[in-house]
Amino acid sequence: MAADVAVVVEHLNGTIAEVSFEMLGQGKRLAAALGGKLRAIVLGRDARAAAEACGTADAVLYVEHEALGGFDPEAHGKALAALCAESAPAVVLVGNSSKGMDLAPDLAVALGVPVVTNVGAVAIEGGTIVATSRLYGGKIHAEVQVAGGRAVLSVLAGAFPAEAGKSDRPAAVEGVAPPADLASRIAFQRLIEPEAADVDITKEDVLVSVGRGIQDKDNLEIVQELADALGCPLSASRPLVDLGWMPKSRQVGKSGVTVKPKLYIAIGISGAPEHVQGMKDAATIVAINSDPKAPIFDVAHYGVAADLFDVVPALTEKVRELKG
């Protein structure tokens, strides 16, 4: 049993999160390397439907209970810990999402096994689990080996291909009774859908996106002028939204939206994994950042390693000239 791999499948309103398929694909490879089986774990009020979509796994265990309807970190934590204590997988893969952030460290403490966070790569070397964590906004990585042969890995979205985790094969689903104790000090109350925004940035062909490099709210005018010249809206990375400089509806990345425009111009954005996750599939990516080592240049097609305050106004002028 201690050679098996488990993937915690995340789903909302009947849709399985892409990171879950990414983990199923990677989990399959890890299970093969360990000589074990891949199990998917699905928790919820109606977990079976989501379980049916996990044909990549050798077995899909689903637990249904009223208390698992909305995401209550304590009830979900208890159900997951009970299941993992029983089946004792060597590796448990959890997405480093909002829910996963509540689940992974908690599960590791409950099972008494190590946890590695922000995992972007994982391998089995002679039976030892070796994971690479992307730290400091992706600027530094740490390769760690896990003591004791078991671990919970909190996996970054976009680190592995989702296709490898998708399968038309009928899933071998198996209902598992919830543990007797799902008592929780947390009550899930309701989902809040986002308010309709003035602009839906997921539907735009071109986006000018701005990050912390802009330094000051007043400087936004510089990038707004470029966006106006190009006739596209402005989007932003998380810090600018948290500072209240840009509306939430314009946020690209992990807790914002995923965009796939034809052209994405990233200005003053360093390219932390949380942001890259939301824009890496844009058809053409241009990055303007003063730090030539910024991770954004890894996903960009064209890069300008210069001061945005010099380059952006020059670019705006050229665009205006051409568009008349």
Next chain:
Amino acid sequence: MNGNEPSPGETLMNIVVPLQQTPDLVEELEINADGTDIDRDAVTLQLSEWDGQALEEALLLKEAGAGSVTAVTIDGGEADAILFTALAKGVDRAVKLKPSGDAPTGLDHHALARLLAAAVAQLGADLVLTGVQSVEDLDGQLPVLLAAMLGWPHVSVVTGTELRGGAIAVKQEYSGGVMAELEARLPAVIGIQAARQAPRYAPVSKVRQIQKTAKLEEMPVEAPSGEAGLKIRRVFKPEIAGRAEILEGEPAEIAAKLVSLLKDRGLAI
């Protein structure tokens, strides 16, 4: 969510806000000699940005009549500056934790959580607000590890809180702008992503004035031994895959090159 005045006779909360000092990413980070950590002698430390958000949310709760706010951080680095700034912003108590041995490094959140769990118990906290993550999350995010060690409930990625008697109502953020509303019974640990408003600014003059009049408390804590179960093989700067074609020249030349590239590809122009 609106602020909530506690009803008469209700005990006021003791809100504890652990503050982490993390490297300023604007500066280039270097790797230490044996390649197992960043060079901690060469970094500029600053308050972790998510902890700054947690501090703001705690102050908003206090202003709504919730009770008192205690900021804690481990001694060393920028501890004094961070705590005096917290006092200038309005916390009631500022406590420097003095470990009996070596303080945990930034990459050992298990040890940090163990140390903070002891401090939180000693301070008699009803509620802990702290940053949902830091740039050094190698072995788990701090709030969840801390909650697990305390045996308290936890909610991560929270962007707004409101006290309701012996419970805290929170908004937990998912992707795509979807949120959930949850209520957690106290005591609890809440991992803050963003406060309801941008963190307030403490003027330098006010911080200086506080520095002259206020005294930071000190609390001895036991230095925990490692329990993360991870062996760091190497810490390294990832190879830039070099996917981007870098455009060089004066700003006007770069702009001209970019515009012609976009035009050739039928993009936007």
